[in-house]
Amino acid sequence: MDMDRIKTVSEYISEGERPEILFWVGCAGSFDPRAQQVSRAFASLMKIAGIRFAILGDEEKCTGDPARRAGNEFLFQLLALQNIETLKNYEITKIVTTCPHCFNTLKNEYPALGGHYEVVHHTVFLNDLLRDGRLKLAGEIPGGALTYHDSCYLGRINGIYEDPREIMKQMNADIREMKRSKAGGLCCGAGGGQMFKEDEAGSKRINLERVEEALSTGAGTIVSNCPFCLTMLTDGVKALDQQEKVMVYDLAELILQQKSP
Amino acid sequence: MLSILLFTLLTLGGFSLAFLNFRKIYRNICLGKPEGRLDQRWTRLKNMLLVAFGQKKMFSLWKPAVLHLAIYLAFLLTQIELIEIILDGFSHSHRVLAPLLGGFYTFLISAIELLSLFALVATVIFLYRRNILRLSRFQKPEMKGWPSWDANLILIGEILLVLAIFTMNGTDRVLQQVDPQQYQETGFFLVSGWLGPLMFGDYSASSLHLLERGGWWLHYLVVLGFINYLPISKHLHIFLAFPQTWYSKLKPRGEMENMPVVMREARSMLDLPPVPEPASTENESPEFGAKDVFDLPRRVLLGAYSCTECGRCTAVCPANLTGKKLSPRKIMMDIRDRSEEIGRNLDKGKFSVSGYQDGKSLFSYILPEEIHACTTCQACVEACPVLINPMEPILELRRHEILSQSAGPAQWTAMFNSLENNGSVWPMTDARSAWAEKQ
Numbered sequence: 166m167d168m169d170r171i172k173t174v175s176e177y178i179s180e181g182e183r184p185e186i187l188f189w190v191g192c193a194g195s196f197d198p199r200a201q202q203v204s205r206a207f208a209s210l211m212k213i214a215g216i217r218f219a220i221l222g223d224e225e226k227c228t229g230d231p232a233r234r235a236g237n238e239f240l241f242q243l244l245a246l247q248n249i250e251t252l253k254n255y256e257i258t259k260i261v262t263t264c265p266h267c268f269n270t271l272k273n274e275y276p277a278l279g280g281h282y283e284v285v286h287h288t289v290f291l292n293d294l295l296r297d298g299r300l301k302l303a304g305e306i307p308g309g310a311l312t313y314h315d316s317c318y319l320g321r322i323n324g325i326y327e328d329p330r331e332i333m334k335q336m337n338a339d340i341r342e343m344k345r346s347k348a349g350g351l352c353c354g355a356g357g358g359q360m361f362k363e364d365e366a367g368s369k370r371i372n373l374e375r376v377e378e379a380l381s382t383g384a385g386t387i388v389s390n391c392p393f394c395l396t397m398l399t400d401g402v403k404a405l406d407q408q409e410k411v412m413v414y415d416l417a418e419l420i421l422q423q424k425s426p
Numbered sequence: 427m428l429s430i431l432l433f434t435l436l437t438l439g440g441f442s443l444a445f446l447n448f449r450k451i452y453r454n455i456c457l458g459k460p461e462g463r464l465d466q467r468w469t470r471l472k473n474m475l476l477v478a479f480g481q482k483k484m485f486s487l488w489k490p491a492v493l494h495l496a497i498y499l500a501f502l503l504t505q506i507e508l509i510e511i512i513l514d515g516f517s518h519s520h521r522v523l524a525p526l527l528g529g530f531y532t533f534l535i536s537a538i539e540l541l542s543l544f545a546l547v548a549t550v551i552f553l554y555r556r557n558i559l560r561l562s563r564f565q566k567p568e569m570k571g572w573p574s575w576d577a578n579l580i581l582i583g584e585i586l587l588v589l590a591i592f593t594m595n596g597t598d599r600v601l602q603q604v605d606p607q608q609y610q611e612t613g614f615f616l617v618s619g620w621l622g623p624l625m626f627g628d629y630s631a632s633s634l635h636l637l638e639r640g641g642w643w644l645h646y647l648v649v650l651g652f653i654n655y656l657p658i659s660k661h662l663h664i665f666l667a668f669p670q671t672w673y674s675k676l677k678p679r680g681e682m683e684n685m686p687v688v689m690r691e692a693r694s695m696l697d698l699p700p701v702p703e704p705a706s707t708e709n710e711s712p713e714f715g716a717k718d719v720f721d722l723p724r725r726v727l728l729g730a731y732s733c734t735e736c737g738r739c740t741a742v743c744p745a746n747l748t749g750k751k752l753s754p755r756k757i758m759m760d761i762r763d764r765s766e767e768i769g770r771n772l773d774k775g776k777f778s779v780s781g782y783q784d785g786k787s788l789f790s791y792i793l794p795e796e797i798h799a800c801t802t803c804q805a806c807v808e809a810c811p812v813l814i815n816p817m818e819p820i821l822e823l824r825r826h827e828i829l830s831q832s833a834g835p836a837q838w839t840a841m842f843n844s845l846e847n848n849g850s851v852w853p854m855t856d857a858r859s860a861w862a863e864k865q
Contacts, residue, residue: 236824368749
């Protein structure tokens, strides 16, 4: 399909218009090759649904989540305050993001620093679009069964369990829950700054523990909602040499594959 | 009367000693930073009623929840019998409540007996789970030695208490037939009503009397022992679960405590106008984050004292599950142990709270590799039946390590540098919107 360029907020404003929502892409969505695909998939879906969204481009900085959780409050404050100034200048009130870490920090931590926004995770946003009929799904999921990995920052920490599952139900998919799911979901191992350093000494990598559990469901597709989980789970599938049989997708990618033409 | 004198002395002694020890615990919890004024009292009350009183979170694991409920209900109701024991002890009466309450007395004691029977079964199963089944969450390194003894001693104490009740009531039942002048009719108690005649039916009146008094004294001595054992045990949750759930954090789970001092500094560095200062709630600590218990909110120390070392947090911790040293339970136990150590030093008069310096800190108990292993997934927070948050002190220790010690994993330094220079976690040269151009 014809993809017009994705516009930045400043481009909208220079054309005398305003976007209805800001797409917060995040570091992973901007730079990690796999997560970039998710950013593109989600942007395509918003275009299909006719959403007038914008990005910040180079004016977006890391929300500061990894710095704050690693203990570097000063760096967190520097990043967050700069972002809040940018968002203030553009009078942004509504933000959607594909990253649960960005989602959590924008939603729960920026208010104490003076940044107040309506923040939506893309799985919730997409579910709303499907509900409103602005997006439509066709047919059944190829490859049969799915298993869904609750990311900590969307699930246990922000209590969003049902929107992604509602979407998968509409795909007529055979959803096979892992034993540890929803509030009891097991972490992929990336959060709290772990993504950016070697593991501490131990007997096993956390992503292997999680992927083994996902594989035990027999599902051919592992569905994720977080770019860091996506990396961790994909690495785990490769480490267990299952990449021929099992795919790891972000939910937005599945919807894009399934959307009705 | 000799027995009234003895009873009075024991009661005064037992309760005074317990009072002194509980006061020390209060003092130790107050080593932490005071909280601002408490908001949302209705929500707090609701949390306390549902989680502490109603044990809501216990039921995520139904087997121990049911067993625990039996012990909990028996404990609650037995207090009525304890009140009667105290009244009888001071007035040298026998079952002073029986004539007052009549049939209701029979019902109450029967209910206590029934629950005590369930509690006895539960206690035995708990001992079995810990010592024979050896459930893995009870076998972690931090449970070696005293913590395991502690748990078993509590369970043995509970068995003693229940046996005391049944001996007392069972012999009383037989004595009501043998010596109706002294032992008034109380009606048929559900358990001792048949257990008494079965066990003690052919005992002589004098041994029955001795056993009845023995059971009565044992019950009371176990209670006095228990309230004095509590301050050194992990069993404080029976009281502290209530304040613990009341004081637990109500902010969104995903929000780390803001650091206004650091925010002020960052704002001035960015040439942003200073924000109006909130009325200073804290005396500004020279430390960032937490080095010692003095730097943690009182809420966290209360959590450490409320912890009953059940290990549900550690059992779901992804780091612990994959063999890393981090155990959220150990973090809470360390915080308590450190508070106790400071308390003991204060008692000895060697140090005073202001400017306390004994050359040790929480880092003498907790290794960097423990705090570095946390993924901040909050599985531990979700798992705790009394709303303790073990992640909060872990992150406060990280803050101290990074901001005050300039230490921490070298790879994090690389991430920080990239964030500082590029505004991104990875040092990238591409434009941030490059993803949108690709296909």
